[in-house]
Amino acid sequence: MKSISELEPTMLTIFGGDGDLTWRKLIPALYNLFVDGFLPEKFKILSVDMKDISQKDYNKRHYEGVNKFSRRGKADKKQWSKFEQHIVYVKADITNDKSYDDLNKIYNETDKEWDEDASRIFYMAVSPHFIKEIASHLGKAGIAGNCDKHRIVVEKPFGHDLKSAQDLNNVLQGIFSENQIYRIDHYLGKETVQNILAFRFANALFEPVWNRNFIEQIQINVSEQVGVENRASYYEHAGAVRDMIQNHILQLICLIGMEPPVDLGADNVRDKKLEVLHAIRRFSEDKVYKNVVRGQYGKGWIKGDEVKAYHDEEKVGKESLTETFAAARFYIDNWRWQGVPIYVRTGKRLQEKTSYISIQFKEVPHKIFPSGVRQLLHPNLMVFSIQPQMGIRIHFQAKKTGLDMRLKPVDMIFNYSDSYRNDPPDAYETLLNDVMLGDATLFMRSDQIEESWRIIMPILDAWVNNPPQKFPNYQSGSWGPPEADALIAHDGFFWHNFTQPLEIVSEAMLGAKNK
Template identity: 50%
Template sequence: MSRIKNPPPANIVIFGGKGDLAWRKLIPAFYNLYIGGFLPKNFAIYGVHYEKQDEKWYESYMLEGINTFSRSGKAKPKEWKAFAQNLYYFEGDFTADDTFRRLGETLDANDKKWRNRAVRLFYYSVSPKFIDDISIGLSKYDLAANVSLDRIVVEKPFGSDLQSAKDLNKLLLAKFKEKQIYRIDHYLGKETVQNLMAFRFANIFFESLWNHNYIEHVQITVAENIGVGSRGNYYETAGALRDMIQNHLFQLLCVTAMEPPVTTDAEEIRNKKVDVLKAVRPFNKDNIQSNAIRGQYGEGKVNGKTQQAYRKEKNVNPKSDVETYAALKLYIDNWRWQGVPFYLRTGKSLQKASSVIAIQFKQVPLCVFKPNAIPDRRPNQLIISIQPEMETTLVFQAKEPGVEMKIKPVEMDFTYHDNYDTAVPEAYETLLLDVLEGDAALFMRADQVEQAWKVVMPVIDNWAATTEKFPNYNAGSWGPKAADELIKADGFDWILLPEAKQPAIKKKTKK
């Protein structure tokens, strides 16, 4: 979608404006949008927090965040001075009427000064317990009454199960219209994820093969090499399935498996994503044990450093049964994907941080070459690395130079670093600009959130009712043995790197 020229003025309000997300991500993102020329001429950013703070202290603190985390490096004094003139600290209790009364007066005064009704972006960078109070305050004082110009951005977690997600949607939709609500998942703002749609729908040779006739299976991996750190309180109520698979990995699943949209209209794209989740074959008591694996890390070494067991992390129950690793095998029951297994996995304290979508194609129907000519009959693979590398690799067979017919896997790479001089924007930059422009294509709709919860609830309920012997994998490994057995049972191996040392794919033994 083309960016709007001469965008209207904008009032940006960050509830939790002194918090870690604002410091590390939001303010650096807005700053980069500003120096890139994407913010309107007239704008104001208000960081709302209950503590009394000096305005100069707030500016200094946010500058520290930009200098530490911004992709553009340390702020240039002239650019920072110009940006900081539009940055304000707003003292206010989220639960107090006076906060919203004063905030309304401030935003109205800006509209009058700019002689234009500004876009209003309200970012909920807060604990879920404050969503109700903030929504009531905004509604009571008509701060977000303009359906076309006023937007609400809600961070995950969006509910902790299906019922809480329904309750949260009901709460928000009682105060705002669906088109005003932007449920943000930063994974969809990543450049490589967006490029997957370009690969699929702008190139006939990819999309022509993108179905069960040619694809044998699909893997989606989001691996982290760090433990839970200081997030023990949160993780004890979430776990890997809720924290990562229900949102991040399902978003990647939807982009990978969706049908081609008719247009790039936000609702058209979101309809196609919801269709994917509706087509996921339901889990039941007969297939959960064989298709859903969980794990929890014990002590080990990651990058040469000792990592303590999850149960010894801060604010974690010493007998915790919370999973830090989850792997699912899914089927999407529609014409395009019938019979193609999708393997999803994520975990903490794994050997390497890596986010990868791997498409493995079927073998050629008849290999005319002798076994000694093609010792590694690896199928073609399309490997899309989201992070830390940003590259797409196509693995195919080719003849080695020489007088003999010797065939081996080779790689064709597309990397951002080698092909573009332009700096890659952070995910939050892309998504925040979309909110300002009213483009919801990369944001979750209420029905998509609820459908994602419907898929995982049987697994959540089953795991809550059964016990697992934890810990069952060492920190610094690739997870529990059962996860390897899950995929090996179908004759496959987990794919991370398209390197020659990658194990050859064995012949599939069963569907």
């Protein structure tokens, strides 16, 4: 992050200013940026919503949100008192031309008050079907035409399929230039995700072995204990593949698989990620069923509490065919990664809430140890733990103390909580700071979005043509349906079921290749 002196005066307009995303994420993130000195001296937050609420009540509600969701805990009252002076609640109908004329008046008056043209950021914290309409009104009102100072931030989902993503891109690019559009994926703002770039490209130790000659398999796990909670109306139209794989997980594959960029310039990094997306193997319909598994949770037990099945959730139909779990085997067909399977798994109501990437290396080419010792050899493993723990672990073999040659698996662990005194910034803090700086490195371009959909569409189309025969097919509190275990077992592996990825590895977690 850069300091206050390097940021231009900024007006941040949040459409959906009293919505759940603003309450849980955006205002707490902005408050933390303010406290840490990463907001410009001159800034204004315009929270636009249709609710009839006073400024006092709005500030009170979002003060409570900061107390509940901020990484630093309860807000300091003096700091909040200063911060809330920069918030302006604007009651407006976002479908009405007059609302944008009123906003334009605020922008012009503020520019005059500050005696300079401020940067304008338009954050779409609204339902996806409002994005096109708001963007069109912004273009019609002429209040977002400065390519250098005006930016629009669009939350996922970026379309429902390839065609709708292309339509959305066409609308946005008809009003804004591509460098004004920031398609936000909060996963890319996480510290450990960003650390993949640092780990790979700042250390000469690892790059020589980062290829098919040394790496045997890669696993990406993003599992949740919660069900759909209050998101059923969205989730029924999305499912696990659209919600997680099309965006978050494919972006993780890009970071693991990309070639070194010339530098960390936004387009240089995004060009290399796009190359990975182009290289990911596409599935024909018959190959979908050999490489992808879907599931839906039934009732079960989570942390001692009985939970209901997905089709018993509020706003979910009894015959719903929406997948709440997906596992897949991908390949990157290029020189570096040819033949290395990348297994991904994501789902709700699974045994643990955890996100990690595990890199399993090939066995040594010649085992010089006695037969009894050889049988105890574990594969070398590298684990990037994303949440709830954050850190990196390298798992390797060492001699156990004693007179004879006996091996023992040991770990080298980098844990954020042990290495740094301060809490890392929340993903939204990082991303909001980058938007204000005009740094698009961690945001997706239109070609990345569309290429991601081209990878996913064969899976979705095959599933539409062949509805599942058995849903629900896994119990809440498990690691998913047995078909997911069969998918990876076919190649001689099993899932690395890390409950705490930064703790010492047990043999059962390792997924050693069967002989």
